[in-house]
Amino acid sequence: MTQSASPTPDRFPGLTVLLVEDEAVSRMLTVALLKALGVATVIEVTNAPAALERLRAGPPVDIVLTDIHMPFMSGLSMLDTVRAGAQGIDPNLPVVILTAISDKGIVEKACQRGIDGYLVKPPSVAALAQAIRKVLDAGSKAA
DSSP: OOSSOOOBTTBOTTOEEEEEOSOHHHHHHHHHHHHHTTOSEEEEESSHHHHHHHHHHOOOOSEEEEOSSOSSSOHHHHHHHHHTTGGGOOTTOOEEEEESOOOHHHHHHHHHTTOSEEEESSOOHHHHHHHHHHHHHHHHHHO
């Protein structure tokens, strides 16, 4: 995590999340859920190119939460760019898809492209906490 605080089972102090969401209402709801979970920093961008620029410029984030369907570039195309390690972006950065689409084919495509989690909007606080915990636990096992 970007700060020294250790998370508790359902709170994530010290965590920095990059939220990529083009719809204002969904973005506001997700920020509220993240804050309810104690997430320290939520960086909001409205499209994938802005997210990639933010990832290139730094400072580092712990997790990316992204929609799939957005103008300019899809969340899956952004994921491909991240996994390629383009322009200094960490290819192992955890990426969780947060979308209104629950189509099995889309989920399979996302899994094949290396997502770390998948949530259908709007997620519950518990589902979001579980997805974050899964990503953090996977990262601590890899370290």
